[in-house]
Amino acid sequence: MVIWQAERPLYLLFINCSNNKPGNPTTPMLNHLNRSFAVYIFSYLLVSAVHGQQQRAPSAHTLRDRFRDDFMIGTAVNARQVQERIPMETQLLATQFNAITPENVMKAQSLQPRWNSFNFEQADQLIEFSKKYHMNVNAHTLIWHSQLPRFVRSLQTADSLKLFMSNHINTVAGRYYGKVQSWDVVNEALNEDGTLRKSVFYDKLGENYIIEAFRLAQAATPGTDLYYNDYNNEKPAKRAGCIEIIKKIQAAGVKIDGVGIQGHWHLGQLPIKDIEESILQYAALGLKVAITELDIEVLKRNFQGAEISQRMNSDPSLDPYKESLPDSIQQRLAEDYDALFKLFVKHKDKIARVTFWGVHDGQSWLNGWPVAGRTNYPLLFDRQYRPKPAFYKVIDSE
Ligand code: G3I
Numbered sequence: 001m002v003i004w005q006a007e008r009p010l011y012l013l014f015i016n017c018s019n020n021k022p023g024n025p026t027t028p029m030l031n032h033l034n035r036s037f038a039v040y041i042f043s044y045l046l047v048s049a050v051h052g053q054q055q056r057a058p059s060a061h062t063l064r065d066r067f068r069d070d071f072m073i074g075t076a077v078n079a080r081q082v083q084e085r086i087p088m089e090t091q092l093l094a095t096q097f098n099a100i101t102p103e104n105v106m107k108a109q110s111l112q113p114r115w116n117s118f119n120f121e122q123a124d125q126l127i128e129f130s131k132k133y134h135m136n137v138n139a140h141t142l143i144w145h146s147q148l149p150r151f152v153r154s155l156q157t158a159d160s161l162k163l164f165m166s167n168h169i170n171t172v173a174g175r176y177y178g179k180v181q182s183w184d185v186v187n188e189a190l191n192e193d194g195t196l197r198k199s200v201f202y203d204k205l206g207e208n209y210i211i212e213a214f215r216l217a218q219a220a221t222p223g224t225d226l227y228y229n230d231y232n233n234e235k236p237a238k239r240a241g242c243i244e245i246i247k248k249i250q251a252a253g254v255k256i257d258g259v260g261i262q263g264h265w266h267l268g269q270l271p272i273k274d275i276e277e278s279i280l281q282y283a284a285l286g287l288k289v290a291i292t293e294l295d296i297e298v299l300k301r302n303f304q305g306a307e308i309s310q311r312m313n314s315d316p317s318l319d320p321y322k323e324s325l326p327d328s329i330q331q332r333l334a335e336d337y338d339a340l341f342k343l344f345v346k347h348k349d350k351i352a353r354v355t356f357w358g359v360h361d362g363q364s365w366l367n368g369w370p371v372a373g374r375t376n377y378p379l380l381f382d383r384q385y386r387p388k389p390a391f392y393k394v395i396d397s398e
Helices: 001-018 027-051 087-096 120-132 158-175 198-203 209-219 236-251 271-284 327-346 389-397
Strands: 072-077 099-102 136-144 183-186 224-231 258-261 265-266 287-298 349-357
Touching: 072 087, 072 136, 072 265, 099 120, 099 349, 120 136, 120 327, 136 158, 136 287, 158 209, 183 209, 198 209, 198 327, 209 224, 209 236, 224 287, 236 271, 258 271, 271 287, 271 327, 287 327, 327 349, 327 389
Parallel strands: 072 099, 072 349, 099 136, 136 183, 183 224, 224 258, 258 287, 265 287, 287 349
Antiparallel strands: none
16 A cells, blocks of 8 residues: 555656656746655655555546647636646646636636726736646637626617727737637527527627627637637537527628537536537537536536526535545546546547636635535546546546
8 A cells, every 4th residue: 555655646756757858848847846846745655654545556648648639638727827826736737738718817807897998917927827838728708798897887888888899809809819729709698598698798789799799809819719608508409599609600701610618517417418419510510619618516506507696505415525525426527527538539520629617626616606615526636636536537538
């Protein structure tokens, strides 16, 4: 037993060294991370020896290596992470992923807090981080009914809202032209039944606001992949509404390159058939498909998807794994992720990217939604940045 525990930190060091080759652009950064790693490994050996935890033998692959020939493998990142505040976290991020999505710093609320007054500090840091670690940026999101600057809701006329849209898209997409690989141009514009969601945009500008948003983005950032992004758009009714939006954009002669299926799914309830059918139907429209916000919820909640305005009252039965996740749930989570990645690899010719909505369990929005202050475990790495059984299932999936 002790022998194995000696290997685990070695795994982390191995991953570290495997990327630490002469000529590898990230080497100098990794050397610095190595030093702080040594301290970490020593303390880790000590803790592991004391705790005598059961663990699986290490794997030689990283996610970015394993899927190098299949699709980009990404993660949502927050401001602290691109400021590299925690070396272990930066290490994990830099070695496992080759694409990043801004979890919040490129949303309108963050970028344009007041009319025509922009704050690009954190978004610019994210771009610099992506250059430093040679990662693609999948920018998120230009037009969304949520996390809007307060002033937008007080705009009285259609013309002033149109002016907001054109000024925001031209300024933001123009600034990051050539620095990002794709934009989620419009996010979550549909209801579950496939009809258009009522929003400040729909109410004042009608359904054409979606086509106009893509037209503006096409002009402001030519050549950048433009996506429509939503949750539950793998379900038949919402998929039909999504396809209708796509066809209207295409019929207007406006560019759209891909569809984002967010992928906020539930343990043991993966809609594998719907996901496969959606990949096929969206690809049949000539579009790339991306899984843009992948996580698998392991705690109870009585609705699917990611409607941020929905909430549940806190209750101890809704937060049963405060200390750790039982092995039985770890295994079920591993099987679910294995099933998903088998499907993604099967359709790798249609899938451009798979992005997790967070690097590790500690970062996940699912710790605070729909119940505040829960301890959730929806991702591949735990709160100590260690790979979970699900990571090995995904890495070893054929
Ligand atoms: O920045 C403020 C901070 O100043 C303040 O002290 C703190 C306390 O309230 O709030 C901070 O803002 C929070 C923001 O995340 C940044 O951390 C907001 O309250 C919180 O609501 C916001 O949550 C984000 C959520 O979108 C908002 O809708 C989550 O981090 C983010 O993961 C989530 O991501 C969305 C995707 O964009 C679209 N699809 C669904 C997905 C999950 O909801």
